[in-house]
Each structure stands twice: as C-alpha cells, then as structure tokens.
Amino acid sequence: MQNNSGRPKDLEKRAKILQAAKSIFLKMGYHATNMNQIAKDAGVTKLTVYNHFQDKANLFICAIEESCEESICAKEIVLTEESNFEQALYVMCHRALSIIYLPEALKLDRVLFELAAEQSPLTQQFFDASHTRMSNVWCDFFRQAIHLNFIKADDPLKQTEMIVSLMLGLRHYRVLLGLDTVPTAIEIDQMIQQAVELFLLKYQTKI
Numbered sequence: 001m002q003n004n005s006g007r008p009k010d011l012e013k014r015a016k017i018l019q020a021a022k023s024i025f026l027k028m029g030y031h032a033t034n035m036n037q038i039a040k041d042a043g044v045t046k047l048t049v050y051n052h053f054q055d056k057a058n059l060f061i062c063a064i065e066e067s068c069e070e071s072i073c074a075k076e077i078v079l080t081e082e083s084n085f086e087q088a089l090y091v092m093c094h095r096a097l098s099i100i101y102l103p104e105a106l107k108l109d110r111v112l113f114e115l116a117a118e119q120s121p122l123t124q125q126f127f128d129a130s131h132t133r134m135s136n137v138w139c140d141f142f143r144q145a146i147h148l149n150f151i152k153a154d155d156p157l158k159q160t161e162m163i164v165s166l167m168l169g170l171r172h173y174r175v176l177l178g179l180d181t182v183p184t185a186i187e188i189d190q191m192i193q194q195a196v197e198l199f200l201l202k203y204q205t206k207i
Contacts, residue, residue, distance in 0.1 A: 010052075013042070013044055013048060013052065014052050016042040016043060016044065017038060017039075017042045017044060017048070017049055017052055017053070017059070018059075018062060018063050018066055019042070020037075020038045020039075020041035020042040021033075021038050021042075021059050021060070021062075021063040022063045022066070022067050022104075023041065024037055024038055024041060025060060025063060025064075025111065026104055026107045026108065026111070029110075029111055029114055030060060030111055030114060030115060030120075030122070031114075033056070034056075035049050035050070035056055035059075038059070057122055060122065060126075061122065061125050061126065061129060064108065064126055064129045064130060065129040067104065067108065076137075077091065077092060077141060078144070079141075079144040079145060079148055079150070080148070081148060083148070083150075085145060085148075085150035085151070085204075086196060086200065088141075089163075089196050089199070089200075090192055090193075090196055092138070092141055093163065093167055093192040093195060093196060094188070094192055096134065096138075096164070096167070097167060097183075097188050097191070097192065099134070100168070100172070101175075101182050101183065101188070106175065106176065106182075108126075108130060109176055110176065111126075112126050112127065112130075113176075135157065135160050138156070138159075138160040138163070138164070139156035139157055139159075139160055140156075142156040142159045142160065143156050149205055150204070150205065151200075151203040151204060151205060152202075152203050152204075152205055154203065159199075159203065162199060162202075163195055163199050166194070166195035166198055166199060167191050167192060167195045168191075169191075171183070
C-alpha cells in the first residue's frame with residue numbers, strides 16, 4: 001500500500017529531476033553541471049536526486065535518452081503495398097532533419113564532442129541513446145521497403161548511412177562548429193529533394 005501511494009509522487013519528482021538535468025546539461029555541458037544545481041532547479045534535495053539516479057553519469061544518460069526518445073519517437077511510418085515510397089522517404093528525411101537541427105540536438109552533439117575529446121566512456125552510451133536510436137528507426141524503414149520491393153535489397157545500415165550523408169554533407173559539420181547557419185526551411189527542402197533523388201537513382205527498383 002505504501003509503495004502504491006508513493007509511486008505517483010516519486011514519478012513526479014523523477015520527471016522534475018530529468019527536466020532540470022536536461023536543461024542544465026544543455027546549458028552548461030557535462031563537467032560544469034553538478035548535482036546541487038539539478039536538485040535546486042528540480043525543487044528536491046540532493047539526496048532525492050541520488051535516490052533516483054545513482055550518480056551524475058547515470059542521470060546524464062537517462063536525461064539524454066529521454067530527450068532523444070521525445071524527439072525521435074514520432075509516429076512510426078508503416079509501409080504497405082499501396083504506399084508512395086518516394087513520398088514516405090521524403091517524410092522520413094524531413095522528420096530526421098527537423099530533429100537534427102533542433103537547437104537542443106545541436107547542443108547535445110557539441111556535448112558529445114566534448115566527451116569524445118576526453119575519451120570518456122559516456123561517449124558510446126550517449127551515441128547509442130541518440131544517433132544509434134535514430135539509425136535503428138531508419139533501418140526498420142528500409143527493411144520494410146526492401147520487403148515490399150520498393151528498393152533493391154542491401155544492408156539497411158548502409159542505406160541509412162547513405163541517405164543521412166546525402167542530406168547533411170559537409171555543411172552539418174560547419175553548423176556544429178558555428179561556422180555556418182542552420183539551413184532554412186527552403187534549403188532543407190532542397191537538401192531532401194536532392195538526397196531522395198540520388199538515393200532512388202541507386203536503389204529504386206525498376207517497375
């Protein structure tokens with residue numbers, strides 16, 4: 001009985017801690033963030049933070065996973081024999097770029113670079129929670145397309161790497177380094193159209 005009555009309150013506290021953690025990690029980076037700040041912003045004690053998350057590293061990964069899940073877990077695209085694959089591919093590309101160029105996503109990538117430069121063990125966990133998660137969504141989409149014979153059979157991961165590379169190009173790295181601006185809506189549409197055209201040139205099955 002005690003556990004059941006306390007669970008909603010515990011979940012509410014956990015959600016507040018995660019929200020505070022996401023905000024502070026993005027603003028301050030990993031190393032400049034401390035548990036006292038997070039506890040204060042969440043309106044809980046430092047002990048409560050540690051009761052929910054064993055340490056800063058665990059809280060960081062949980063916060064990143066939740067942030068990525070909120071962004072990536074859009075309505076799943078389920079292909080059928082009647083689907084317009086080219087249109088579905090465009091939608092997938094648009095969703096991907098909408099996530100990639102979120103201000104929060106760009107900040108997360110910069111935090112990832114910070115950790116990678118230090119050879120932190122958190123780098124792989126962070127990468128899996130964000131980039132690998134999105135890659136898995138793409139791979140599932142291409143498996144469906146292969147099964148329905150919309151595209152030629154190939155390794156879905158290879159196809160994923162190709163479409164993402166075609167969309168982002170070198171400009172994405174310039175954006176991450178602050179050397180270029182985030183693409184406009186018109187530019188994003190052009191990037192997607194070009195990527196889809198080149199991808200289909202290689203993989204579309206002949207009708």
